[in-house]
Amino acid sequence: MKPSDFYTRAKANEGERMPLSLPDGTPTDEWLLIRGVDSDQFRVALDEFRRDLLAFASMKDETEKSDKTEQARLRLNAALIIGWSFDAEFSETALLEFLRESPYITAEVDRFASDRRRFFGKRSTGSAKA
Secondary structure: HHHHHHOOOOOOOOOOHEEEEOOOOEEEEEEEEEEOOOOOHHHHHHHHHHHHHHHHOOOOOOHHHHHHHHHHHHHHHOOOOOOOOOOOOOOOHHHHHHHHHHHHHHHHHHHHHHHHHHOOOOOOOOOOOO
């Protein structure tokens, strides 16, 4: 083996397609292009998220604190998404709305991006499991 066998950053930056299902589990032809958690952009966003949480800790208004924390969390998850298959133009505003209005997708993006096997694992051709 060589050290480069352990490198993850470049592949995490490229991203992988995550197929989308409707809320009832029905598969669709739609997808999101997801970066891995080892990507440069996500690592920067994670640092920013942590700084935001520290800044919000001193807020007295719990509702405002909660709202700002949720917005920061959406921005963090948005940093994992590079593109999509929708007809609508991909933009930060559209992406944040999509994530805010479909929390189940946000949770799926987090799981997908955190699963390094999706980015680096050997794909099996003899198994029915995806």
